[in-house]
Amino acid sequence: MSRPLSDQERRRQISVRGLAGPENVGELKRGFNRHLHFTLVKDRNVATPRDYYQALAHTVRDHLVGRWLRTQQYYYEKDPKRIYYLSLEFYMGRTLQNTMVNLGLQSGCDEALYQLGLDMEELQEIEEDAGLGNGGLGRLAACFLDSMATLGLAAYGYGIRYEFGIFNQKISGGWQVEEADDWLRYGNPWEKARPEYTIPVHFYGRVEHGPDGARWLETQVVLALPYDTPVPGYRNNTVNTMRLWSARAPCDFNLKDFNVGGYVQAVLDRNLAENISRVLYPNDNFFEGKELRLKQEYFVVAATLHDIVRRFKSAKFGSRDPVRTSFEAFPDKVRAKTCRKHPKTSVPELMRILVDEEKLGWDKAWAVTVRTCAYTNHTVLPEALERWPVRLLETLLPRHLQIIYEINQRFLDRVYAAFPGDHERLRRMSLVEEGAVKRVNMAHLCIVGAHAVNGVAQIHSDILKNSVFKDFYDLEPKKFQNKTNGITPRRWLLLCNPGLADAIAQRIGEGFVSDLDQLQKLRGFVDDESFIRDVAAVKQENKVKFAAFLEKEYGVRVNPASLFDVQVKRIHEYKRQLLNCLHVITLYNRIKKDPSKPIVPRTVMIGGKAAPGYHMAKMIIKLVTSIGDIVNHDPAVGDRLRVLFLENYRVSLAEKGA
Structure with a gap:
């Protein structure tokens, strides 16, 4: 039997037959050598295989940048409706080969490396997985970004830039042993930090009500620093953006302690804020009511929604458009998509922004929120659905709990009007569950605050309508849809x-x-x-x-x-x-x-x-x-x-x- 062809050899054959378009191999070689010398400050005498991977990645990235800028310029000029996909997980995997495929550069890069005496498959193996997800849910988010870019949709992915992704699994004596996934230890050539768009996110504190409305005071601030990664469509010159937030403590974090000799401890305490983006919770199908998890969820929601509002206001002609500044056009320009047990605090946070910061009346703000938000449910497992203790919400997000209570009261009034006398239905549909521990049912909150709810397969969507969320379906059947998952x-x-x-x-x-x-x-x-x-x-x-x-x-x-x-x-x-x-x-x-x-x-x-x-x-x-x-x-x-x-x-x- 003849030796099987390597993928690199096969792609070179395909290129020769004309199944892939010709690339400028000389330009790719020059770009590779330029990055090896000027970006990595190495030559072939001392360069390691990792250096060669970095040089290749930067060379391919060069072909993304122009398309990336032109795509964003086009969105600014045309001001289309933008889709925002919020998820605590984006299981992107490796970027190099996928980018070469989508840009039509793969056979050209293969040939360039072949002429340079390097092995493409060896360099591809060096890239670290961006394992910022547990499995299907995170991988689905990654597939959506790829598909939306290929369809030419103005879409953005928003999540957390975890310092440590899904753990590396070792088998020792037949048992699983977990090791930390330090995927950033050699840097990430695909991302671009955007410190100019850093956003303050608030936690704890107290709420004060006055003539001008509610004010959230004496909060602890954590800065959300964005890192952008390009997401190229398949050979259509569209390059969208995935923006991941990294938690940073503000420069003055606890530095008042310096006056009493506590400077070193104050600096060490910065970790308490920055732990928010330290590690991905390694669980995909079980709800853990941990404070850090709630902090992660609200962190990405608050930073993202403020970024969305900023982009909405700064869009072309936005500041001179009275409809735009009144937020009436917000749902026509923004679609925020949340998924399963992830950023469900988006409903009360958007209400807080509109009511407390933008000074909209409650009814108008609620109409904007419902028309903007949509909710995808990924599982019917009861143990996977979020139910946050009221006491934790009251401590961490006191203003949001007040907003949730108001949403719940108005919603239950609607339910009672539709089903008068059915007190058991009111109990089942309440956003706030009574019991030994009083909890907020976040899935109910998302359904009430969304204009569309879907499962990810027809049988799944039918279960939502006929069983898990039947009461909500009976109230608003037109809200429930189905979206069957696909592949990339x-x-x-x-x-x-x-x-x-x-x-x-x-x-x-x-x-x-x-x-x-x-x-x-x-x-x-x-x-x-x-x-x-x-x-x-x-x-x-x-x-x-x-x-x-x-x-x-x-x-x-x-x-x-x-x-x-x-x-x-x-x-x-x-x-x-x-x-x-x-x-x-x-x-x-x-x-x-x-x-x-x-x-x-x-x-x-x-x-x-x-x-x-x-x-x-x-x-x-x-x-x-x-x-x-x-x-x-x-x-x-x-x-x-x-x-x-x-x-x-x-x-x-x-x-x-x-």
């Missing part, structure tokens, strides 16, 4: 599987890369023997390459001709990895009972991370590794069955084809 075909087909993308492009052209409906043209090749052979060959080639990777990284030799049975998800009881384990045990027992019985060889691969405090999920990982220890070392089984746990599975590992 550039990363998950063109980038991860260039061989398959090549085989498809040879038959139907490259239009499918930005229009997946064109894949229906493949129906005409369902009986085409050459196409069937090409797809089978690509599949087997990928399996051979991945089998070599498994042997190198995990020390386990697998049969490339076996059926690859893969389940990769966060480890959780409802994800049912346990059922998969029981199936593997059943297959093993069948082989042991009758070794002569023919069976399709199978390689079972399970991957995913367990939340550090989730004991049962960690036990499931231990079970998988223990089953593998038995199955993989039983000579009677041979290569008919193999079981692997894929350690530290992440976006970059997925790009290898896992």
